[in-house]
Amino acid sequence: MPERTDFEALAANLLKAELKRKGVTYxxxxxxxxxxxxxEKEANIRNKLSRGKFTAAFLLQCLSAIGTNTLHLDL
Numbered sequence: 001m002p003e004r005t006d007f008e009a010l011a012a013n014l015l016k017a018e019l020k021r022k023g024v025t026y027x028x029x030x031x032x033x034x035x036x037x038x039x040e041k042e043a044n045i046r047n048k049l050s051r052g053k054f055t056a057a058f059l060l061q062c063l064s065a066i067g068t069n070t071l072h073l074d075l
Contacts, residue, residue, distance in 0.1 A: 008052035014071070015062055016049060024066050032065035 019029065026042045026049075033040050038061050048054040063071070 010075075011054070011059060012049050012052035014073075015059060018063060018066060018068050018071075022066050022068070029062060029065065033061060036061065036065050038065070 019025075024032065026045050029045060030040055030042050048058065
């Protein structure tokens with residue numbers, strides 16, 4: 001199985017940091033995603049974030065659901 005790339009780790013850490021900063025748990029994220037029409041299970045979210053394997057669309061859905069309008073990236 002391939003190793004996580006630096007960009008996969010960056011994406012996962014970015015999303016985890018935004019969740020932490022906004023005080024959103026994985027279970028709350030499930031509810032927030034459902035409110036915008038995205039059906040996800042808490043276990044699936046946990047797995048995606050620990051593997052760092054998710055689409056850009058999923059990242060944007062999560063950021064939208066938690067109300068993130070601006071990101072600062074240090075690449």
